[in-house]
Amino acid sequence: MSNVQIDTQHRRRFRKEKLLDLMSRWTFMFPAGFILIAMLAYPIVYTIDISFALIDLTTFRVAEWVGWDNYTYVLGDSRFWASLKVTAIYLALSLPIQMILGFGIAYLINVEWKGRGFVRALFLIPMVVAPVVAGGVWRMMLDPLYGLTNYLLGFVGLGPYDWLGDTWLAMWTIVIIDTWRWTPFIVLIATASILNLSKDIFEAASIDGANWWTKLWSISIPLLLPMIAATFIVRWLGAVKMFDIALSATGGGPGASTQVINLFIYEEAFRSLYFAEAAAMAVLVLVGTMMLTGVFLYGSRKLEDLY
């Protein structure tokens, strides 16, 4: 057998092997890829698709393509802007509170003590309670007439407060419930991050005479900043789509004072059956969220570069 023949055979085998390798990779990827496309890409494409259409409710199919009409209508609807404003207020209140509380609690409980694991497990409870159940329970606790919250506040001379009936307090109620629900998540991430910090640095700082505050401000926070930024982004993505707590606790009221954007979209789609307009709103919110997330990711990378 000549060298040329052997070389040709090798090349053929190599090509066949490469092809089989490629095919097997794609075959194994197919189920996951199919599910991903069906569950994620298809709904997004469908949402974008119907946002340019008039939906015939008798068939749930596109009756007519209307171009940018749905977007023009949505952008001219004062309720859309009002619900965006409500969402911005909710985010501006809840995210900083949850971040500060989450990392603060994690820092404070980051000492070795018996039963720490058990307490950490307890932190998971609010996260596994269904939002609708949480909203209902909080509604009962905050009821001005027979709720536990006002009863307890009464012992220190406070209240009674109309937690769900006052427009401003209703927003705080949503923030409180959301904070109760999600702060433990941040505590868990923060605890893991703090435990990962090198002890050597703190020991060196102690030798140099650094006090508790100096260690926190000059070592812990700078080292944790990338993780704080990453946690913020994860939490931001969760918070921006919140609507279940508002739905179950206040129903968006009083008036429209707690009608966050996703609750508004939900109501327009599933109560008023304006699916096309709701789809246009969802696309606008998706684009806005992606842009802001991009900004936050850029900031996060800058922080990582800095520290």
Next chain:
Amino acid sequence: MISIKLVNRRISRRATMLMGAAALVAHGLGSVPAKAQDGGGLGTPEAPVNLRIMADAAYGNAWQEVMVPEFNKKYPNIKVTIDPVPYTELLAKQMLDATSSDPVYDILVLDDPWTPQVAETGALLDIRNETAQWTLPDYDWDDFNAAPLAATQWKGVQYGVPMRSNMLLMFVNKTLYEKAGLPVPTPDLTWEEYLEQAPKLVQDTNGDGVVDAWAIDTYFKRDPLTPTIWQSIFNANGGRLLDDGGKPAFNDEIGVKALELHAELLKYAPPGSVSHGYSEALASFRQGQVATSFNWGSVYRNSAVDPKTTTLTPDQVGLQVLPVGAKMGGSNRGIASGTIQAKSKNKEAAWAFLQWFSSKEGEKHHVNNLGGFPARKSTLAATPEPGNEWLIPVFTALQQGFDFIEAGEMWRVRHPKSDAVQQALADAVAAVISGQSNAKDALDEAARRAARTLR
């Protein structure tokens, strides 16, 4: 040579894995389970008919437990499964099933304003004509009150029969009226008299210096059903939601005054009532905290009779239409009606179930065992079974309510996009009650949105 062998072995293993994966995928795609077949007609013991019904969770479970076993005494070969769905998701799920090429459900239990929307899809059977061959001779269509039967009429076709004839009524705690030194209301009570008495009904009943009873609790929160309170005041004063041309007409002076009155009621309601709706209003009435409550009449049994759910007794609780306006007393219709899917393969069995449920016999069983509200004049005129004497005054209120509903067109907008109009009204009422808008501006905005919806 060794390396070539290894390559061959590797290819062989990859090829095997590839074939295995392909077989798995093919098996997964090809193994769709066959659809169950049933007997058709009214079924036989060997091949029973399986009926699927989608109904509001508020009463679906109770029907499954109480009504279905009674039905099966007469039709043992029809297996009925009622799937309870929360009210807020019900319409969307019913629409999805109705527009499906192969619907799962044989019977859809529709809320009062939904018939036009579902009927427009072509999904519903003309229940009066297309089932005539299976209708029993003693099934008396003329015995129904016109108002509940009209809930499932659309464009001259009857699409359903009333299964639960609810309506908005005024619950009265007679004890609190007596404590306030006021006469117990009668159906002749006017809105002027009601508002004159309301401040006196905000009272300290046990003398500890703290107010512990209020005049009213009802729908105040942002909810699609809150406008029914405003509408009952509006209709009682002669207002109409739409004009003869089908355009919004509710933002007139009558509508504005009715909305201001609805908001004024909040002054005499318990603290926090601005966020109250069906459940909260019901709870405060059952706990004896409010003298009146405007709520759906079907909750009477659990508010006045059943000691497991209420602190009150039938002697303490009155039930009547809402106060009288310039024209008549007020109410609002809330009929749950059974409709049959045009694509159902079990039409005869579905009609057998609906026919029995809405017959004199079925209504009687519903009334006596679940306190369900009937639609038939004969049931309302009959004497309830011993132990259910509490139903006598309830039936009187219901019959009066049906008469007012029919005369004053006291129902939600009847249109394929009814819920969108209701949501616009809900936003308007909520904005006024929370103080975020005045009645005129809010109703004008709702009328603008409704006009766009109805065009």
